[in-house]
Amino acid sequence: MGQRDKLAILVGGGPAPGINAVIGAATIRACLEGVEVLGIEDGFEWIVQGITDHARPLTIENTSRIHFRGGSYIGIARANPTTSPERLETTVQSLLRLGVDRLITIGGDDTAFSAMKLEEQARGRIRIVHVPKTIDNDLDLPPHVDTFGYQTARHVGGEILKNLMVDAYTTSRWYFVIAMGRKAGHLALGIGKAAGATLTLIPEEFSLRPIRMATIVDTLIGAIFKRLADGRRDGVVVIAEGVVLAIDPSELSGIESAERDAHGNIAISQVNFGDALRHAVQERLKSFHVKANIATKDIGYELRCADPIPFDMEYARDLGYCAAKLLLEGGTAAMVSMQAGQFVPVPFDELYDPETGRARVRMVDIRSARYGIARRYMIRLRRDDFEHPKELARIAAVSGLTAAEFRARFGHLADEEPPPLDLGTAMATTERLGTPSRRASSR
Helix, strand or coil: CCCCCEEEEEEECCCCCCHHHHHHHHHHHHHHCCCEEEEECCCCCCHHHCCCCCEEEECHHHHCCHHHCCCCCCCCECCCHHHCHHHHHHHHHHHHHCCEEEEEEEECHHHHHHHHHHHHHHCCCCEEEEEEECCCCCECCCCCCCCECHHHHHHHHHHHHHHHHHHHHHHCCEEEEEECCCCCCHHHHHHHHHHCCCEEECHHHCCCCCECHHHHHHHHHHHHHHHHHCCCCCEEEEEECHHHHHECHHHCCCCCCCCECCCCCECHHHCCHHHHHHHHHHHHHHCCCCCCCEEEEEECHHHHCCCCCHHHHHHHHHHHHHHHHHHHCCCCCEEEEEECCEEEEEEHHHHEECCCCEECECCCCCCCHHHHHHHHCCCCCCHHHHHCHHHHHHHHHHHCCCHHHHHHHHHHHHCCCCCCCCHHHHHHHHHHHCCCCHHHHCC
């Protein structure tokens, strides 16, 4: 084993269930090949400053059982090495002084971008692979491939929502739940759909940007009216935090002055989006002489360090194994993925988005059957509510408006509604391809 025959592992961004499974599996694979492994503590925080005394040996003995637990065994940070070529070179030099010639980064889109730029800066001096980690599930992978941590976060979020739904029914209360998902609405939609939330709002459904605050408020009020028309005074709404970033800043105080992290992302927790929505909805309801008991709840931090469910334990261990094996076999400049049970490396150059200058982000496809089914079960004003006079009159009566007045006031909500889900097209495709239906195959 040469002087520079070390594999290092670091974690960037925010926590996600399964990080320790990646660390443990990669460490075991490398150690079995006689390669020394170092855990770089707190992501890029220290090495970007040229400080190299925040690294510790990782061994089979100290990592073989960490996959059961949440959090990160070697810490985590959002430090950004890409702000200048000098910082990138300092990071490379720090790793070289530690004797590192192979690096596994674990993180989301910001860390993936850092890995891409660091690999460019290293110019062959250090081989680098990235393991996609985010509960937001928004890294550029095929639609059917989740990022590790997402399934556990959805599971824990669904349990929280289940309890809130019982409380909402018991106390005749509405909950506005803000779920993590800065750029995409995968987590909010996954939690809302699994738990059967009254309504879920994600940024992808609003094609006009910036979004007007009034559009969000009208959507929520429409759900409240429709629920009241059914004799219910309760509901739980899940809202992806990324919706706030799409709203015109002039309509939401505090967003422009909010702090930003090392990657330039707004600290959404400082905006108090849920409280802003609650206040706006209650003020608007007063004009209709309607009262609603509304509470707000942010969920996200409770999900990030949860112990991983078995799915994420297995999935993350597979990713850790593949990351180490790829490096040990001479691979570099790729993001590791498991697709249909097979290892598939995704080259870094395929992750780069020339329009944004960042790593590509996967958004929710609102034309998909998954989203179409979720939307059909939501309690919200729909196009067919306005097309059926009796239904329109029934809902309008709750607001104290005539059907015509209600249509004029809320009809805009149906203007951008996605087309209805057409399962007939899918059936026709199945028949054309000769794939047997469930009924046919059971005969």
